[in-house]
Amino acid sequence: MADGPRFGDRGRARAFLGIDAFVDETGGYTSVSVAVALLVSLALTCSLVSVGWVQRRSADVQTVADACALAGANVVSSYATVATVLDACVLTMGLAGMVTLGAGLVVSAIPGLGAAGAKTVDAARQVFDSRGRFARSAARGLKKVEGTLPLAIVSRSAAVAQESGSWTGVAMPFPVESQSDFSALDVEVDPTEAAEAARRLQEASDRAKEARDRADEAMREAWLADCGADGMCLRERADALAGLAPVSNPSYVLPLWTFGAPLTRARAYYAARLASEAPLGQGTDELTNSAARKAFYEYALEQVGRGHYEQLPDGGVDLDLPQLFSNVEQLRATTLYSASRWPCTQEGGRTVLHASMECPGARGASAGTASLVALDAGSVARCDTCRMDAQAMGSAPAASTSIDNGFEHYWRIVSEASERYERARNDLAEAEAQMRELAGEGKSAYECAMEALAVPRPRLCPPGAWGCVAVVTSGEREVPAEVTGAFLADSAVPAGAAVAAATLAPDSAAEGNDVLSRFFGAISEGMDGADAGVLGNIGSLWGELLVGYESAAGNVEAAATKILDGIDGVLGTSVSSWLRDMAKEAIRDAGLAPADLRPRKPVLTNSQYVLDKAGYDHVSSVRDFVSKLPDTADPVEFARALGREVKNELGTRIGKVTIAELTIPGTEITIPITIDVGELLGAA
Template sequence: MLGVGTFIDDEGGYTTVAVAVALLLSVSLVFSAASAQWVSARSGEVQQVADAAAASGANAVAAYATIAQTLDACVLSMGLAGMVTCGAGLVASCVPPLAATGAELVSCGTQVLSARRDFSRSAASGLRTLEAALPAIVVSNSAACVLANSEEGLAYAGCAVPFPQRSQSDFSALEADVDDSAAEQLAQQMRELAAKEREAKERADAARERGWRADCGERPYCLWQRAQTLAGLGDGENPCYPSADSWSFGAPLQRARAYYAARLGSCSVDGPGAEQLTDDVCRRAFYEFALGEVRRGSYAESPDGGVEIDLPSLPHNADETRATTLYTDAAWPCSAAEGGRVLHSSMKCPGADGGFCGTASLADLEAGSVLKCGECRMSVGELGRAAAASTSIENGFEHWWREVVEASKDYQKAKKEEVEARKQLKEKAEQGSDMFKRAIDALTVTRPKLCPPGAYGCVAVVARGEAAAVPSELTSVFLSAAALPPGAAVSGAALAPDDSTAENNVLASFFDGVSADGSLAGSMADGVATLWGRLLVGYGSAYGSVAEAGGGFLDKLDGVLGGSAGSWLKRRLGEIMETCGLTPSDMRLRKPVLVNTREILGQAGYDKASTVRGLINELPDSGDVSAYVRAFAGWALDTYGDEDFTVAELTVPGTELKIPLKVNLKKLAGAL
């Protein structure tokens, strides 16, 4: 019988047997610990595979989110670019020299909006289709990830399931139309009114120039020079204006009042003979009449730019005299005679020897009610000749007054037409402003509400089969054979913005891609493609970029003068863009992060335990995982066509060219 002596000798030391047993036990413990460590390490890998599967499923949702946001940015920025271009066209239509540019811009803007209309509809349809395929893509992509981790004797089966499982997105905002039907007609009306305003202004300016020349600008004679020479008026009563810019029709009116007052005050009636007496009396009567007329005359400017001018026309012959009070007023003295009363120019007339016998008018004389004097021969013809000479020749004051009066009538008529055209143009500009605001509001107030499958997150369930055995090199000598028991793990992943991608503008790369061949920019008016690019790239901070990019585009319209309808409309459109209320979009790329599955399932309205249990029961045998991947990926590809799925088609404005925007479903689904 073996006893203690077998292991300890008589001297108290260990025997060879004791050393051999100790070594055998130590080696057995080392291999047992290594086996336990292997089992522990490999059994925990199922959780890592589940985490990877959940992240893989969420990656497919992240790819969809990038696609959807890019398409929304295109639709929004194209709408804004089209409306800003139409707005610029309306502004240019208010300025006659820019009429051709305005027509081109409005046409280009409506083409952009038409392209946006087609693109938004195809994008909405494509996103619906892509969302319908997204659950299968999530399952296929995650199952492929699980399959890729089945190696070294360990077989896994599992996949990720998106929650919600069905789309809850609302794409109605993408399909909302922008009403630009009235833009071209409105621009045409504005161009016509602007041309009418300009033509009236040119006529008014020409009439003003004529009036100024007659008053101050002609040499050697003009109204100013005649007033200075004939009436001796000084600069205070008779100012000279160096140009028409500082002159108005009120100036000759004031000059005429001073002139006729001076001429009347210096006019004497003391001719030596009857004929001279008649000339003096007629001249005095004319000056008195003219002074009364010009004093009743008026000139006033309205705040809207219109004028009210009443410069009296003075008679310069007998016919015109008959149309005045000089003809109808009973202002002429009469004397008694055998045949009746005789009308004289003055009672100083040698023929007025019968004594004063009341007054009569020249109309009475021509009607035969009174007789004509044979000495002074006073008649309407004599009175008409008083102004005829000075009106018919260039050195007469009345000649230039007549020129001023005729110019004032043309000026008033042209200014009235100019003001009316400007008023109508302002009304059209207000209509354009209202149309622009409605369109911008329609574009910016409502955006698509995206809630695709997987928006809450993806839950992955992965199971490990029984085939995995502990490596024989760890068990064959010292331990009995052992196998890794079955196991399962659950994991959840949701999308979170990646701060490191804040400056990674995917939209800039997208725009560079669609415009790389030059066909996009070449088909649009100068600067419009650049405008769209700025609005597209600025989608992440669109509330600021709209005013900046749109305002910069409007500022390129040279020749829009302040105070005009075009200037008002330009400023108003800028204000609308500044206050359009477009909130910024978060353009950071999304990446999967692991989260508690309870958060995902709870948000989707599911119970965690029962849902996970049901998912585990649905898992295929480990040997069928490859077929599982092919089944889901194949369904997506068979249902939605080629491996390259066209999500939307971008029509190049003004052409029949369409740029397809494609997604490779095979790569997205992880198909084998």
């Protein structure tokens, strides 16, 4: 019989059963060891998978909440774009009207362009009428859209939660109700007062044009008679008859010529003729003729010496180029007829008047002098030898006045033209004075219209302007058994909730005026093939202002300067130049702040920021929102459960709805501005 194992052998057996099951005699791992290691690894892996799944599913509620908040803010972003475009249209249409009205005032002040000024002012009036109708329709439409925004935000955000899986959630806008102020869109820019000033300016400028034409015609006629004609004229006659040197007998081109030129020339001419006057032959008749000519030259020199020409500060003239007599009737109205200048002698008991003491009939004693008036009255007798009387005196200038080879012939033309010129220039000065007065009235009216246009822009604070707060919950969910059932007991992810908030931030990387460029392009396409009316003429101006709305102040001034400086004839009148500068200054000083047209994009933000701005306590409000969320897919019920009533102000029809209408000035064409209600509200 074999001996049983000794004590030491039993110890070795126990050691074999504890370690040798995993490690053999050579130090290698046994099959049992490998199996156990694999089992432990699988258990740990399944545990980690389960933990990861639970963590990921737990975090999904926050992701869905973020998506809901962004979806709500995206609705607000779309509305902000629409509102900005409509406001830009209203403002820039008003600006286009103001530039056109300013151009109308300027053109109205240019003599001869009254009809064009009236047409331009009427165009401005039509632009303002269209702007007013468009602004009113835009205000009504935007109010309806803002009234529907809460429903749109709730619908779009709830749809996102539903599409993401088994989530229940909604985003609420803050503020819930609109706090926008559209009163600025209702402000009427009334151009009536400025248009009336323009109408009166047109009348005054037409009178100025007529007076200027008369003045120019009279001046040209006088210039031709003085020195402008190629043939005989005052200058040529002064040279031929008196031998005046060129320094005393200059020639002028019309722009440099004034009525002072013929006056100075006449003084030199009559002084020379008087100094050189002598009988041209023998005989008593020539003695009488020479005496008459000398008397006429003395009289003419005296008259032209008293003549004057002065340009007055107001643009009128004080002008006197005296007419000289050319017959007996005219002689009797002069001082030469009444002056006691003719020598007399006592002949046979009578006082006899002579042409000169050299008269052969002057044989008696001197009896002083007498006038032709006295001769005609019979106070003195006419000399039968020299036969000096009013007829002889009146004949002296008659021939040189009535035919075109005499100096007096051209002087009469100049003198008569000077009278017409003086009347015309003074009428012109009066008309221009009235224009300056009316221009002041037009300036005040224009500035009032600009003040109405420059009122603060509409204040946009629609629902969701501060942000949208989303609250999302998820129910308890089982961990998938096919992943961990072989190693772990059944487990579930408990119910959870998450809150998120989103607001709008400007996208600096985007071009703000792209949307306005596209909008104006669409409006232009709407006018293709149709009579564009007034807008066809000023459409480019409006387009330039609209597309440049982002820096409105600079663009308006540049556009106004280009339009106003491009008006022909402005430099021809100080009134129109002043009005042009006034219009540019009024536009420059209107204080039009540049608009920020950068697109607003939704960004996540701290929900506490939004709730604090709305006046809610953050923690308690979130708990309250979570507790009130119903188990329903109806976004309206979501909102009602949170104490908010939402409704559709745009109507029940899902499709395009007109929110504003743009009437093309001067036409019956109306272009609707629409939004898609279905796209706004979303699938829900």
